[in-house]
Amino acid sequence: MSDGLFDMPGAGPGAPDFAAPDQAARPGDTRAPLAVRMRPAALDEVVGQQHLLGPGSPLRRLVEGSGAASVLLYGPPGTGKTTLASLISHATGRRFEALSALSAGVKEVRAVIDVARRRLTAGEQTVLFIDEVHRFSKTQQDALLAAVENRIVLLVGATTENPSFSVVAPLLSRSLVLQLHSLTGDDIRTVLTRALADPRGLDEQFTVTDEAIDHIVRIAGGDARRALTALEASAESSLDGAIDLDLVAASVDKAAVRYDRAGDQHYDVISAFIKSIRGSDVDAALHYLARMLTAGEDPRFIARRLMVHASEDIGMADPSALQTATAAAQVVQLVGLPEARLALAQATIHLATAPKSGAVVAAIGAAMADVAAGKAGAVPPHLRDGHYSGAAALGNAQGYRYPHDDPDGVLAQQYPPDELVGVDYYHPTDHGNERTVGPRVSTLRRIIRGLRSPNGRSRP
Numbered sequence: 001m002s003d004g005l006f007d008m009p010g011a012g013p014g015a016p017d018f019a020a021p022d023q024a025a026r027p028g029d030t031r032a033p034l035a036v037r038m039r040p041a042a043l044d045e046v047v048g049q050q051h052l053l054g055p056g057s058p059l060r061r062l063v064e065g066s067g068a069a070s071v072l073l074y075g076p077p078g079t080g081k082t083t084l085a086s087l088i089s090h091a092t093g094r095r096f097e098a099l100s101a102l103s104a105g106v107k108e109v110r111a112v113i114d115v116a117r118r119r120l121t122a123g124e125q126t127v128l129f130i131d132e133v134h135r136f137s138k139t140q141q142d143a144l145l146a147a148v149e150n151r152i153v154l155l156v157g158a159t160t161e162n163p164s165f166s167v168v169a170p171l172l173s174r175s176l177v178l179q180l181h182s183l184t185g186d187d188i189r190t191v192l193t194r195a196l197a198d199p200r201g202l203d204e205q206f207t208v209t210d211e212a213i214d215h216i217v218r219i220a221g222g223d224a225r226r227a228l229t230a231l232e233a234s235a236e237s238s239l240d241g242a243i244d245l246d247l248v249a250a251s252v253d254k255a256a257v258r259y260d261r262a263g264d265q266h267y268d269v270i271s272a273f274i275k276s277i278r279g280s281d282v283d284a285a286l287h288y289l290a291r292m293l294t295a296g297e298d299p300r301f302i303a304r305r306l307m308v309h310a311s312e313d314i315g316m317a318d319p320s321a322l323q324t325a326t327a328a329a330q331v332v333q334l335v336g337l338p339e340a341r342l343a344l345a346q347a348t349i350h351l352a353t354a355p356k357s358g359a360v361v362a363a364i365g366a367a368m369a370d371v372a373a374g375k376a377g378a379v380p381p382h383l384r385d386g387h388y389s390g391a392a393a394l395g396n397a398q399g400y401r402y403p404h405d406d407p408d409g410v411l412a413q414q415y416p417p418d419e420l421v422g423v424d425y426y427h428p429t430d431h432g433n434e435r436t437v438g439p440r441v442s443t444l445r446r447i448i449r450g451l452r453s454p455n456g457r458s459r460p
Contacts, residue, residue, distance in 0.1 A: 070155035075180025078223030101135035133157035134166035182222025282352035303329035315360030317432035355432025377417030412450035
C-alpha cells in the first residue's frame with residue numbers, strides 16, 4: 001500500500017511483507033498525517049467498538065492471532081476498520097497481504113491466493129485484507145470463494161456499505177459480518193485528547209479550548225479520522241500554539257454527513273424521510289431532505305419518492321399533494337439544483353402537513369389481490385367493445401346505458417364481472433378531503449347498484 005496506512009509504529013523485522021515506497025509517509029514519521037501517526041499500535045489503544053472487542057469475541061481472537069474465521073468489517077469511515085486490519089497484520093504466525101478494490105483485479109487476487117497456498121504447505125497462514133471490498137465485481141468476489149472456504153486465506157474485508165447489498169451471497173455466508181458503530185462524542189474526545197498529548201501526535205505543543213474541542217467533535221460526525229484531520233489543520237494554522245473555536249471554524253468549514261448513495265445510509269435516510277412525512281413531522285422531514293441534498297443525493301430520486309408518497313400515504317385525503325409533488329419533480333428536471341431544493345422543500349412541507357390516508361393503497365391492493373386469486377370474470381356484455389363488424393351479433397355493447405343521457409350523470413348499471421358485484425375496494429377515511437368523498441362514494445354505489453335513484457329515493 002503506497003499510503004502507509006498499514007505500516008505500524010516501530011515496525012521491525014517481523015513486520016508484514018508488503019513494502020511502502022521510501023517516500024511514503026509512515027506512522028512514526030512526522031510527515032505522516034496525524035490520523036496515520038495516531039493509529040493504535042495495540043488493541044488496548046482502540047477507542048470504541050467495545051461490543052466487538054469483549055473477551056473471547058471473534059474479532060478479539062482474530063486480532064490476538066487465534067481466530068480462524070474470515071470477517072467483513074462493515075461501518076462508516078473513521079470507525080477503525082483499517083486500524084483493526086493493521087492490528088491483525090501483526091497477529092502471531094500470520095503473513096499479511098493487502099489489496100484495494102479500487103486498483104486490484106482478478107489477476108491480483110489469484111496471485112495472492114497462489115502465494116498463500118504455497119505458504120500454507122509450509123504451515124504459514126495468510127491474512128488477506130481487502131479495503132473497499134464492496135467495490136469488487138461479482139467475478140472478483142467469486143474468485144475468493146474457494147480460498148476462503150478452504151481457509152487458504154483468512155479474509156478481512158472492509159466496507160462502508162452494508163454487505164447484504166454489496167457482497168455476493170456465497171462469500172457473505174462464509175464470513176462473519178461485524179458491524180462497527182460510529183464513535184460517540186466521548187470517544188472522539190478521547191481520540192483528540194490522546195493526539196494532543198502523545199509524542200506520536202502533537203506532543204503537548206498546543207493548548208485547545210473546550211469550545212474548540214466541542215466543535216471538532218460536532219463536525220466529525222463520529223469519524224475519528226475526520227476529527228484528527230480537523231485538529232491537525234487547526235494546529236497548522238495556529239501561530240502561537242493556541243487553538244480556539246474561531247481558529248477551528250476557519251480551518252474546517254463543513255461537517256461530515258453520514259451518507260452513501262448506494263448503500264444502507266441511502267436506504268435508511270430515505271426511509272426516515274418518508275416515515276417522517278407519513279408521521280406528519282415536518283421538521284424531521286426537512287432535516288432528512290437537507291441531509292440528502294447536502295450529501296449529493298440525486299434530486300430526481302427524492303422527487304420520485306415524493307410523488308409515490310403523495311398517493312401512497314395521502315391519496316384522496318388531499319389530491320393536490322400529488323400535483324405539488326409532480327410539480328416539484330418538473331422543477332428538478334427543468335431548473336435543477338441548487339434552486340430546485342426550494343421546490344423539494346415546498347413539496348416536503350405540503351406532504352408532511354397534509355391529512356393522511358392509506359385508502360388508495362388499500363383499494364388497489366385489494367383489487368389486485370382478487371385478480372391474482374382468479375377473480376377476473378368475463379366483462380359484462382353491455383360493456384364490451386362494439387366497434388367492429390359482428391359485435392352486435394355476439395351481444396356486445398347491447399343494452400349499454402350512457403350516463404350522460406341521465407340528467408344526474410349517473411344511473412343504475414352493472415360494471416364489474418358477475419362474481420365481483422357488490423364488492424367494495426375503496427374505503428375512504430374521514431381525513432381531509434375524504435371526509436366529503438366518503439358520503440359521495442356511498443351514494444354513487446347505491447345508485448349504480450340500483451339501491452337508490454338519483455333523486456334520493458330508495459328503490460324497492
